[in-house]
Amino acid sequence: MIKRDVVKYKVTIPEGLRYEEVAAILEKEGFANSDEFITLCRDRVFLSGFGLEGETCEGYLMPDTYTLERGVTTREVFKIIIDEFKRRVNAGYIERARQMGxxxxxxxxxxxxxxxxxxxxxxxxxxxxxxxxxxxxxxxxxxxxxxxxxxxxxxxxxxxxxxxxxxxxxxxxxxxxxxxxxxxxxxxxxxxxxxxxxxxxxxxxLYYVSKNDGSHHFCETLDCHNKAVYKYQIEYFRKNRKR
Known part of the structure; x- marks a missing residue:
């Protein structure tokens, strides 16, 4: 009998997505059913089995590039993602959070x-x-x-x-x-x-305002912030409207 190597595929979950957007990516790449994934994300009984706090899975779907096999179930994919979260956000993270209150x-x-x-x-x-x-x-x-x-x-x-x-x-x-x-x-x-x-x-x-180039101007006082808002928002967009 010839033993075939299991072919694995990569799927990337970018940072900053909502859980519905993660579900859509997983379905598009053929690794999960979007509706089932969303249902799991909203199932408090299911989530409590992983020790997850909160109303949904939002926040726990660790962005990363995952290597998965075809044929995995939606539940298996969910577990792989949560396991990666727990691997990264470990006891040291939990203790640091506790120290911060x-x-x-x-x-x-x-x-x-x-x-x-x-x-x-x-x-x-x-x-x-x-x-x-x-x-x-x-x-x-x-x-x-x-x-x-x-x-x-x-x-x-x-x-x-x-x-x-x-x-x-x-x-x-x-x-x-x-x-x-x-x-x-x-x-x-x-x-x-x-x-x-x-x-x-x-x-x-206490304040920051976008400088319209991806960076921000930071301020300690409201007066500083108001001046920055005028410079980087009001004045900036006024000039750009004239062009």
Missing amino acids: FSIYHILIIASMVEKEAKLDSERPIIASVILNRLKKDIGLYIDATVIYGIIRERGSFNGNLTKKDLETPTRYNTYINKGLPPTPICNPGIESINAVLMPANTNY
């Missing part, structure tokens, strides 16, 4: 916001420090990505245009209205964002 689930929530806000790896620890500083001072987080996530959860989709009305519309995820952390992660963060939260930069920053 957080559960690892809280760290995932913060890391998911860092993932959505940071475009540069070098800024992840700085953005993490801003979020942590604002939490310590009981200042609202005012993070657009949380509002967008709340819209998707309530409406099923987001058209890409965040309006003033959206910022003023109450949802569980609107950090312009609700102080503190949103109830769940807003995406599945990569290990770099998780590391950034556990080892944030040592700053007094």
Whole structure:
């Protein structure tokens, strides 16, 4: 009898996706049924079997390139991804979170916001420090990505245009209205964002604004922030409209 080598295939889960988007990738690549994967992600009894906190699997789907065999079941794929999360986010991470006064689930929530806000790896620890500083001072987080996530959860989709009305519309995820952390992660963060939260930069920053090139301008005071908003947002877009 000839023994054939098992052919394995690679599938990449990028950082910052929602669990529905992860399910779509896995189905497209032929490794899972999207509807079944989403159902598992929302099944608290199933998730508790893995010791996962939270309402859904959001935050636990570790971004990485996975090597899988054809014919694996959706449940097997889910377990492989969660096992990788647990391998990376190990007891040392849990202890570090405890030292900071957080559960690892809280760290995932913060890391998911860092993932959505940071475009540069070098800024992840700085953005993490801003979020942590604002939490310590009981200042609202005012993070657009949380509002967008709340819209998707309530409406099923987001058209890409965040309006003033959206910022003023109450949802569980609107950090312009609700102080503190949103109830769940807003995406599945990569290990770099998780590391950034556990080892944030040592700053007094409370604000940041996009400089429209992927980087941000950071400020300690509201006066500094207002000037930066004028320079990098109001003035910038006014000039670009004239072109």
